[in-house]
Amino acid sequence: METTAEDAAERAAGRLVQVIEERTGQGKECFLALCGGTTPSELYRRLASPPLLESIPWHDVHIFFGDERDVPQDHVENNYRLVTKTLLDHVPVPLTQVHPMPADCRDLTAAAEQYENLIRRLVPAENDDLPTFDLILLGMGAEGHTASLFPDTPALAERERLVVAQFVPVIGRNRMTFTFPLINAARNVMFFITGADKADAVAAVLSDDPERASGYPAARVQPRSGNVIFVLDGPAARAIHE
Numbered sequence: 001m002e003t004t005a006e007d008a009a010e011r012a013a014g015r016l017v018q019v020i021e022e023r024t025g026q027g028k029e030c031f032l033a034l035c036g037g038t039t040p041s042e043l044y045r046r047l048a049s050p051p052l053l054e055s056i057p058w059h060d061v062h063i064f065f066g067d068e069r070d071v072p073q074d075h076v077e078n079n080y081r082l083v084t085k086t087l088l089d090h091v092p093v094p095l096t097q098v099h100p101m102p103a104d105c106r107d108l109t110a111a112a113e114q115y116e117n118l119i120r121r122l123v124p125a126e127n128d129d130l131p132t133f134d135l136i137l138l139g140m141g142a143e144g145h146t147a148s149l150f151p152d153t154p155a156l157a158e159r160e161r162l163v164v165a166q167f168v169p170v171i172g173r174n175r176m177t178f179t180f181p182l183i184n185a186a187r188n189v190m191f192f193i194t195g196a197d198k199a200d201a202v203a204a205v206l207s208d209d210p211e212r213a214s215g216y217p218a219a220r221v222q223p224r225s226g227n228v229i230f231v232l233d234g235p236a237a238r239a240i241h242e
């Protein structure tokens with residue numbers, strides 16, 4: 001039987017809790033970067049509900065955001081708002097440990113630099129002096145974008161900055177986003193992807209054919225020493241062996 005989106009959300013929640021428990025079990029704090037979009041809501045709701053709600057040491061968890069839209073925090077499209085309504089309003093993570101991305105500022109370049117400096121200050125560096133998130137949660141668009149790293153945008157080529165802001169022509173909006181250097185320094189990167197509309201992009205990204213994968217930004221998520229985890233529902237996984 002095909003994996004349902006609910007089954008996939010359950011599996012993704014389990015993997016995320018496993019990472020949190022591995023880290024906090026060593027007496028260390030856990031640094032997460034979450035994503036927006038429509039897919040992760042069910043995952044966040046499971047983290048905010050029994051039994052996971054009580055099992056996670058929320059006081060040892062720090063939450064950042066891998067990308068953000070250029071809208072106020074109370075706007076329906078804001079990723080921080082989504083995570084707040086589905087997760088943060090229901091769990092005892094200290095607000096001082098939650099760091100929304102300021103993507104609706106007038107000077108987005110300066111705001112991106114400030115967010116990068118915040119990450120460099122708070123997230124422990126392990127690989128080549130780069131901040132090392134314990135887990136970065138990513139979704140993927142049907143054309144292979146992840147975070148706000150869209151095809152044919154300048155941020156794809158960024159090798160120094162860890163957080164940038166850019167105008168994305170295909171959506172006609174500004175976005176702030178982690179760059180590949182920061183994503184690829186993570187200890188774990190988990191893609192949580194559902195839906196038949198993502199099947200071709202998933203198959204391309206997971207194929208052994210670099211040519212086929214080359215047009216999909218998500219294919220460039222290749223942590224130097226970390227793990228990449230794909231949690232997919234049946235429809236999103238359907239084209240993998242084609």
Ligand code: 6PG
Pocket residue numbers: 035036037038039040067068069079138139140141145146147148
């Ligand atoms: C965002 C996300 C983005 C998202 C994909 C998939 O800000 O939109 O960070 O990268 O993960 O667009 O979105 P869906 O989950 O809505 O398909």
